[in-house]
Amino acid sequence: MVDYSVHGQVAVFEVNNPPVNAFSHKVRVGLDRSIDKAIRDTNVKAIVICGKGRTFPAGADIREFDQPHKEPWLTGVFEKLEKTTKPVVAAIHGTCLGGGLECALFCHYRIAQKTARVGFPEVQIGLLPGAAGTQRLPRLTGLRVAMDMITSGRHILAPEALKYGIIDEMFTGDVINAGIKFAKSVMNKPLEDRCLKNKTVKDADQADQIADEFMSLVKRKYKGFEAPIDCVKAVKASATLPYREGLKAEALYMQKLVLSGQSAAQRYAFFSERAVSRWKIPGGNFQTAKPLPIKSTAVIGAGTMGTGIAVCLLNAGYQVYLLEQNQKFLENGVKTIRGIIEGSVRLGKTPMAVAQKAATLLKPTMKYEDLADVDLVIEAVYENLSLKREIFSKLDKLCKPTTLLCSNTSSLDINRIGTATKRGDKVAGMHFFAPAYYMRLLENIYSTETSPATVATIMDVGRKIGKVSVLVKSCQGFLANRMRGPFSVEAYFLLEEGSTPQEVDSVMENLGMPMGPFKTGDLSGLDIGYKIQTELAKSKGVELTANSKFLMGERISTLTRTMYDKGRLGRKTGKGWYRYEKPGGKLATPDEEVMELIKDHCMKAGIQRRNISTQEILERLVYSCINEGFKILEEGVAATPEDIDISWIYGFSWPKYLGGPMYYANRIGLDKIYKRICYYHENFPYSSHWIPSRLLQKLSENKVPMNQWCSGTDSKL
Structure with a gap:
């Protein structure tokens, strides 16, 4: 795993463990032996360490964290490097992260290509740099820079690393030649x-002062996460304790974090994010299907979603035709896109060169004919099946035969949209989450006709525009919104039965969500939920009245109708489930008028309110979603629990330190979850989301391990 060679008087160690040259046990053994070999060779006067292939070692092998530790230890190997009487040079290219950067900090010198990046991303998997990183980096950069890098996990480019003293010199050209020359x-x-x-x-x-500042910052910015707090403490130890004592402190914090539930969940999320790209559908998979070339794209609809999607495509370098039927709407859409990109430049998130190129790639139009030669169309009009079918039928006739036609629908069946065309194999869903230019989840949906090549293409586009793409089979609501449905429904039921908005919100916020369901509702606008509920009733031929209790035999809540009728639409009107200091305000204050409206609504509906415990609130919100998640697996809508968990982490801001709702269920115990779902089904028989999942029942009875929860598991039990 380490290629050893001698060039004159310089020994070169090339770590050869693709794809990222992680410091696995075999690499540690190889590096240890290489050091001994170079020390024994009297002709060798200097040592260069680098990575073979595309990168310098980019960290430890995370897969080994849950296995028994094997010698030699990382720090032991690195200390042997530092003790040599021959200068050791780290020649860095690609990424030098985590254990890779710690290795470099034990070397006597560090040089890097101008395009190289360095950093300590361990905090993102619930850990800290545990091979002396928290003790060595501050000795180069000072406490502020070290605390910023280690608590955020951010990568910095070589010029910034040179400024902070992390590297000694930048170079261009061949890594080995540069390393030998410097050595x-x-x-x-x-x-x-x-x-x-x-x-x-x-x-x-x-x-003390710097540590207090950062402690306050991380508690606010990374609320609920343990690792950033321990990172601050460990880095502070570098300044308040002798080096050896600081190492002991670092080791104690690291041991605590490795054994914590949070780190285990974050490591699960890390691997899950990579697992969701390994998709499979009938006829092909991520290995056999090749993406089609996409150069030009089109977005239909210049509203909130359409403009957000256009920004994603433009920032990735795609040409984008933005189509609207109304000139004023089109102009407003272009203005919105420019405003988003300019704001991103001001915040330093988008380079000026990218923004300038994006401006040339945007092609506003009111003519469908302009879309004739594009490679990919994403329709982003409002949720109306007839309208979407009309648009797809028109596109099918106008666009070239190879054009992919995609819908941003959040719930409508892709099969029904695709039948409006003669190219069902090239029709798919690309469901972005609002705001599309910010939210990382992209829910890609395939129909019974969608080809593997089409799937490969939309998954590839998702990757290129910086999204985490999850592939699901078409059904009503798909994965994310279908699973979120019971959560929203139960939140309303809890209000009707006795809870307050702030009680329900606080339970979810204490769990780790950034906002509870009612603060989220105020942010998005209560009129949206009301209109969705009304459209659903119309689709079933039922009139929704203020006092409706059942819809087609299913228990419902019409509290949103009550709020809508009172003009309480959320932040935009200054009042919703909470009161705000002004329209558009952010500070949510409990409002007694809301409680009076709820009580009056319940009295008219004949609902007797009662005291509800925080545990019941938690179970009814979360367990109902978990039950639906198992039904989604049972039906093959999602292939694995990782698909579900990543959807919740990036679509609904579920805290990574809980790993996702399915991982959370596994930690609690499926038998316990199943029993509580049966309890609620018995007590709330008119809510179909409490009908227990057959898959959950069999998994809990047979104690099947989590890595075997997948579509099709049910038939094997």
Whole structure:
């Protein structure tokens, strides 16, 4: 795993463990042996460490974290490097992350290509840099920079790393040649002052103040996460304790985090995000199907969703035709797109060069004929099946035969949309989440006709525009919104039965969600929920009245109708489930008028209110979704629990430290979950979302491990 070679008087160690040259056990063994070999060779006067292929070692092998540890230890190997009397140079290209950066910090010198990136991303999987990273980085950068990098996990480019003193020099060209050249230039220089363990932290006298500032920041910015807090404590130890004592403190914090439930959940989320790209449908999969070339695209509809989708495509370098039927709407859409991109430039999130190119790629139009030669169309009009079918029929006649036709629908059956065309194999769903330019989830939907090549293409486009794409089979509501449905329904029922908006919201916020369902409702607008509910009733031929209790035999709540009639539409009107200081305000204040409206609504509906415990609130909100999640797996709408969990993490801001609702269910115990679902089904027989999933029942009875929860599991039990 480490290729050893000698070039004159310089020994070169090339870590060879693709794809990212992670420091696995075999790499550690190879590096340890290479160090011994170079020390014994009297002709070798200097050592260069680099990575073979596309990157310098980019961290430890996360898969080994849950396995028994094997010697040699990472820090032991690195300390042997630092103790050599021969200068050791880290020649960095690609990414130098986590354990890779720790390795570099034990080397006497560090050089990097101008395009290289360095960083400590461990916090993103619930850990800290545990091989002396928290103790060594501050000795180069000072506490502020070290705390910022380690608590955020952000990567920095080589020029910034040079500014902070993390690297000594930048280079261009071949990595090995640059490393050898630099090694020769320092071959006879003393090494004592090049060992970071001998240095002190330059702003150590401000350790308490800086640590307090960052502690306040991470508790606010990363609410509920344990790792950022321990990162601050460990970095502070570099300034307040001798080096060896600081290492002991780091080790204690690391041990605590490795054994924590949060880190296990975050590591699960890390692997799940990669697993969802390994899709499979009848006729093909991610390995056999090749994406079609996409250069030009079109977005139909210049509203909130259409403009957000256009921004995603433009930022990725795609040409985008933005189509609207109304000139004023089109102009407003173009203005919105420019405003979003300009704002992103001001915040430093989008480079000016990217924004300038995006401006040339946007093609506003009111003519369908302009879309004749595009490679991909994404329709983003409002949720009306007849309208969408009309648009797809028109596109089918106008666009070239190879054009893919996609809908941003959040719930309508892709099969029914596709039958409006003669190219069902090239029709799919691409469901973006609002705001589309910000939210990372992209729910891609395939119908019974969608080809593997079409799926491969939309998954590839999703990757290129920076989304986490999850593939699901078409059904009513797909994955995310279908599973979210019981959550929203139960939230309303809880209000009717005795809870307050703030009680329900606080339960979910204490669990780790950034906002509870009623604050979220106020943010999006209560009129949206009301209109969706009304359209659903109309589709079933039923009139929804203020006092309706059942819809086609299903229990419903019409509280949104009550709020709508009173003009309480949320933040935009300054009042919704909460009161706000002004229309558009953000500070949510409990409102007694809301409670009076709820009580009056319940009295007219004949509902007796009662005291409801926080545990019941939690179970009814979360367990109802989990039950629906197992039905989604049972029906093959989603292939794995990872698909569901990633959808919730990136679509609904479920906290990563809980791993997703399905992972959460596994941690609680499927038998416990199943029993509580049966209890609620018995007590609320008119709510179909409490009918227990057959898959959940069999998994709980047979104690099937989580890695076997997949579509088709039910038939094997």
